[in-house]
Amino acid sequence: MLIIALKLVPLCRFLRTAIVIALGGEPKKWHSDEELEEYITSVDKRIVPLLHDLIVMLDYLYALKQANEALDTQERDVLEDAYRLVVEIKAIAA
Template sequence: MIVAKELIPLCHYIRETIVHALGGEPNDFESDNDLENYIESIDINILNQLHDLIVMLDYFYALVLANQPLGSEARELLDTANRLIIDVKQMNELSW
């Protein structure tokens, strides 16, 4: 899924953070796939948004490496991240 290997640790951290926010214990999962399965069991929409964010991060990183102008991509990336954060936060609040 991720082309830029430099992004793998960041994406793993994002997955772990989402699992923790949703009430899971990231250390209970051995792989990114296991983390994603947990997220999916809570809300498929959050998993879809996570995938959107990862794809956008990968694309954004490729543009930066190629010294290409970022244009609207930066705003789209921030909007996607913001939607994901809001949805995870709302799901977390529902579980309390």
């Protein structure tokens, strides 16, 4: 289980749900995040670590923004993590 900013929880739920749908699953509202990740892992165990990498980067970026810190390469890092995740899902779903 990841500990993230509460404001990011809906986004993370959306990401998990979208991935399950992209992989051919049918997520229900009552499925927990853990259940969604179990389904994702059952399709391909490489996706959940990529998803967690993206979530951690989003949380880090959010924390920097909240602290009014300058963002140097962090935004690019988030985009690169997102790109790796999308490429992996597209390869599996194809």
